[in-house]
Amino acid sequence: MEVFRRTPSDPLHILCAMHNMGLISEDRSMTVEEIANRIHLPPQEVRKRLEELLEMGYVHLKKEGPIEKYYLSPEGILKVLSLYT
Numbered sequence: 001m002e003v004f005r006r007t008p009s010d011p012l013h014i015l016c017a018m019h020n021m022g023l024i025s026e027d028r029s030m031t032v033e034e035i036a037n038r039i040h041l042p043p044q045e046v047r048k049r050l051e052e053l054l055e056m057g058y059v060h061l062k063k064e065g066p067i068e069k070y071y072l073s074p075e076g077i078l079k080v081l082s083l084y085t
Helices: 011-020 032-039 043-056 074-083
Strands: 059-064 067-072
Touching (some): 011 032, 011 067, 043 059, 067 074
16 A cells, blocks of 8 residues: 655645644634644745645635635545545
């Protein structure tokens, strides 16, 4: 069995971290800066990967005025769960 290692800046690493933090609904969403602080990556790197995950349909963006918050879409949750099966 081949084991795939994800680097911290890999979009799937960020997706899994978001799942582990419970970012699964609008009311549990976080800003780029909050996510970056939790996973110890630069905010610009996290923003870049979140944009990729948005394009893939794995995360949703919630805007509250100028504040942008991110959380997993149902497809993102399924993707994370499929990585563990």
